[in-house]
Amino acid sequence: MENGAQQTPVTATPTPKVGVAVFLLKGSKVLLGKRLSAIGHSTFALPGGHLEFGESFEDCATREVKEETGLDIDKTEYLTVTNNVISEKVHVVCIFMRAVPADPSQNPQTLEPEKCDGWDWYEWNNLPKPLFGPLEDMVQSGYNPFPTTAS
Numbered sequence: 001m002e003n004g005a006q007q008t009p010v011t012a013t014p015t016p017k018v019g020v021a022v023f024l025l026k027g028s029k030v031l032l033g034k035r036l037s038a039i040g041h042s043t044f045a046l047p048g049g050h051l052e053f054g055e056s057f058e059d060c061a062t063r064e065v066k067e068e069t070g071l072d073i074d075k076t077e078y079l080t081v082t083n084n085v086i087s088e089k090v091h092v093v094c095i096f097m098r099a100v101p102a103d104p105s106q107n108p109q110t111l112e113p114e115k116c117d118g119w120d121w122y123e124w125n126n127l128p129k130p131l132f133g134p135l136e137d138m139v140q141s142g143y144n145p146f147p148t149t150a151s
């Protein structure tokens with residue numbers, strides 16, 4: 001959000017927000033970046049952000065990945081939702097989506113350097129540490145974002 005129009009006044013009662021995070025998958029790799037935002041500082045997280053008023057989950061995923069990495073995505077689909085009480089003041093219901101890069105040769109760019117240290121592809125079986133709390137919880141629970149291959 002650029003203009004801050006939807007920001008909650010500091011005096012208001014905290015309310016849950018809706019976040020959308022995207023498992024951008026390339027082969028057996030996933031795109032992660034080290035967060036520089038206050039929430040989850042120095043942890044590795046998926047691209048994503050807050051759902052804007054009137055937006056679909058798919059459009060939010062497409063917009064946030066483009067804003068943060070410059071990448072265009074394809075085959076965007078809903079995966080799951082988690083409820084994250086991150087601190088006394090931060091409660092985010094996070095919608096997890098899955099997508100693939102529209103052009104696998106396109107490299108991610110660090111378009112919001114104040115929010116992310118840089119993007120890279122990581123093997124799902126060799127993820128960097130520490131992961132962003134909500135993502136770590138999913139990994140610990142055995143969650144796998146990759147499509148199951150037909151046997």
Ligand SMILES: Nc1ncnc2c1ncn2[C@H]1C[C@H](O)[C@@H](COP(=O)(O)OP(=O)(O)OP(=O)(O)O)O1
Nearest residue numbers: 001019020021045046048049050092094132134135
């Ligand atoms: N990888 C993730 N796992 C779980 N929750 C996530 C993940 N990424 C984001 N979220 C949730 C928690 C975040 O507080 C919330 C918003 O994402 P965040 O990256 O902090 O916003 P943003 O600054 O990129 O977007 P905006 O400009 O829309 O506020 O979504």
Ligand SMILES: [Mg+2]
Nearest residue numbers: 047048049068
């Ligand atoms: Mg973000």
